[in-house]
Amino acid sequence: VITVQIIGTGKVARQLAIRFRESVLITLKAIAGRDQHACGNIRDLVSDTVICTDLDSLLSTDIIILAVTDTAIATVSDKIDARGALVLHTSGSVPMAALKNHKRYGVLYPLQSFSESNRVDWDTVPVCIEAHTVSDLDIVRTIASVLSPKIFEVTTAQRKHLHVAAVFANNFANHCFTMAQEICEKHTIPFELLHPLILETATKAITQEPDKSQTGPAMRGDKEIILAHLETLDTEPKEIYRVLTNAITHYYGRKKL
Amino acid sequence: VITVQIIGTGKVARQLAIRFRESVLITLKAIAGRDQHACGNIRDLVSDTVICTDLDSLLSTDIIILAVTDTAIATVSDKIDARGALVLHTSGSVPMAALKNHKRYGVLYPLQSFSESNRVDWDTVPVCIEAHTVSDLDIVRTIASVLSPKIFEVTTAQRKHLHVAAVFANNFANHCFTMAQEICEKHTIPFELLHPLILETATKAITQEPDKSQTGPAMRGDKEIILAHLETLDTEPKEIYRVLTNAITHYYGRKKL
Numbered sequence: 001v002i003t004v005q006i007i008g009t010g011k012v013a014r015q016l017a018i019r020f021r022e023s024v025l026i027t028l029k030a031i032a033g034r035d036q037h038a039c040g041n042i043r044d045l046v047s048d049t050v051i052c053t054d055l056d057s058l059l060s061t062d063i064i065i066l067a068v069t070d071t072a073i074a075t076v077s078d079k080i081d082a083r084g085a086l087v088l089h090t091s092g093s094v095p096m097a098a099l100k101n102h103k104r105y106g107v108l109y110p111l112q113s114f115s116e117s118n119r120v121d122w123d124t125v126p127v128c129i130e131a132h133t134v135s136d137l138d139i140v141r142t143i144a145s146v147l148s149p150k151i152f153e154v155t156t157a158q159r160k161h162l163h164v165a166a167v168f169a170n171n172f173a174n175h176c177f178t179m180a181q182e183i184c185e186k187h188t189i190p191f192e193l194l195h196p197l198i199l200e201t202a203t204k205a206i207t208q209e210p211d212k213s214q215t216g217p218a219m220r221g222d223k224e225i226i227l228a229h230l231e232t233l234d235t236e237p238k239e240i241y242r243v244l245t246n247a248i249t250h251y252y253g254r255k256k257l
Numbered sequence: 258v259i260t261v262q263i264i265g266t267g268k269v270a271r272q273l274a275i276r277f278r279e280s281v282l283i284t285l286k287a288i289a290g291r292d293q294h295a296c297g298n299i300r301d302l303v304s305d306t307v308i309c310t311d312l313d314s315l316l317s318t319d320i321i322i323l324a325v326t327d328t329a330i331a332t333v334s335d336k337i338d339a340r341g342a343l344v345l346h347t348s349g350s351v352p353m354a355a356l357k358n359h360k361r362y363g364v365l366y367p368l369q370s371f372s373e374s375n376r377v378d379w380d381t382v383p384v385c386i387e388a389h390t391v392s393d394l395d396i397v398r399t400i401a402s403v404l405s406p407k408i409f410e411v412t413t414a415q416r417k418h419l420h421v422a423a424v425f426a427n428n429f430a431n432h433c434f435t436m437a438q439e440i441c442e443k444h445t446i447p448f449e450l451l452h453p454l455i456l457e458t459a460t461k462a463i464t465q466e467p468d469k470s471q472t473g474p475a476m477r478g479d480k481e482i483i484l485a486h487l488e489t490l491d492t493e494p495k496e497i498y499r500v501l502t503n504a505i506t507h508y509y510g511r512k513k514l
Binding site: 093113115124126128160162163166170173174175176178179180181183187190191194195196198200202206211215216217219224225228233239244247248250251 | 327368370411414417420422426429438440447451455470489493
């Protein structure tokens with residue numbers, strides 16, 4: 001059995017804790033967090049065998065997982081005495097080397113957008129792993145295998161690019177959905193009308209590759225429709241429309257507007 | 258039984274034909290198209306009772322559906338003699354009035370992204386309907402009900418905005434997925450890693466509303482990460498990154514970069 005403690009009480013910490021609790025391979029010994037209220041919430045969730053503590057009274061465990069905000073990782077890492085434990089962070093954008101004040105360190109990055117409320121379906125979540133030594137990579141792989149069957153070895157450099165790609169795939173695509181919602185609401189059209197299209201867009205991007213499933217006025221270079229669309233839009237969606245239309249037109253080898 | 262003929266042999270014509278063939282309410286009498294090869298393909302698909310013809314030898318049917326490109330609708334409409342039939346087009350962006358040279362006209366707009374290959378799951382496709390008269394709207398509703406249980410009355414003005422919203426939800430979101438794919442490929446990261454995130458993004462946009470499920474550096478106003486991301490990008494994705502980050506930051510009430 002591998003003993004683990006988690007530092008952090010946010011979304012990732014919570015989902016890790018739930019999953020670890022179900023595993024016979026892992027004993028989750030403690031969760032550490034500054035916020036007493038958050039600690040209370042997470043304790044309820046993961047049963048009374050888990051002690052909520054602070055950074056000065058860490059237990060001795062095989063693994064310490066820093067599931068804290070990106071900007072806090074280096075600071076928290078500097079504060080803790082790992083006592084030989086393997087220290088991992090869970091961030092997509094922080095280099096593994098942020099933990100290099102410890103003897104043993106690595107990364108366990110679950111690539112999914114976590115919610116406060118919903119329980120994550122771990123079996124579908126790709127987990128990106130990295131470690132400073134080959135033997136620790138094996139241990140990180142074991143921990144990752146408890147979370148998900150989809151394990152990928154990803155270097156710090158690749159992870160940085162992957163995180164940028166995830167911003168496009170998640171945050172930016174989602175903002176396009178938000179703009180669509182705004183337009184619908186402004187013109188009293190039920191946003192529900194677009195639900196099937198949104199699902200189909202994602203499904204096609206996965207099954208046929210996104211660049212092969214593109215359609216629409218920008219791809220066709222249909223200037224008349226494009227200009228008519230631009231006329232209907234407020235300043236901010238208009239700029240997004242213009243930039244993305246130019247990008248699509250350019251991508252598919254047509255002339256820019 | 259309502260008799261129908263379709264003008265057009267493209268994706269929408271094809272999917273309409275397949276669905277109509279299954280219905281006892283509708284007899285698909287003819288499909289008209291210029292392109293003999295496309296006619297051959299579609300005839301195979303919808304059985305030998307369907308005659309492929311040209312615009313000068315239209316049969317007499319209750320309904321004529323113009324499933325042709327947006328830019329061809331007015332031209333084709335002007336060319337045909339409807340002989341009292343109800344004439345419908347299937348476009349999201351063309352006003353109903355483009356058909357006003359006929360006595361009876363309306364719109365049957367299925368809001369989904371159709372593929373050449375895949376068979377569309379009609380039961381999930383919202384169908385937007387409009388007609389010049391109340392009695393013809395009832396007929397359009399009957400036709401629409403053969404296609405899908407999801408029928409929405411949408412005016413020409415609303416349909417225009419809906420089409421713009423669909424461009425955001427489909428074309429623009431899909432281009433964000435394409436940019437994500439490009440970044441992955443450039444850095445030899447399997448794009449597969451982002452598949453679950455893409456599906457989750459769409460699912461959350463539908464179940465929790467997109468503006469409520471936004472996350473990421475732009476929404477957090479995390480300048481350090483944003484600048485680090487911008488540094489990694491080529492010119493074109495960089496401009497998209499900048500514009501969408503500003504838009505998100507602004508949308509959630511933070512200061513622009």
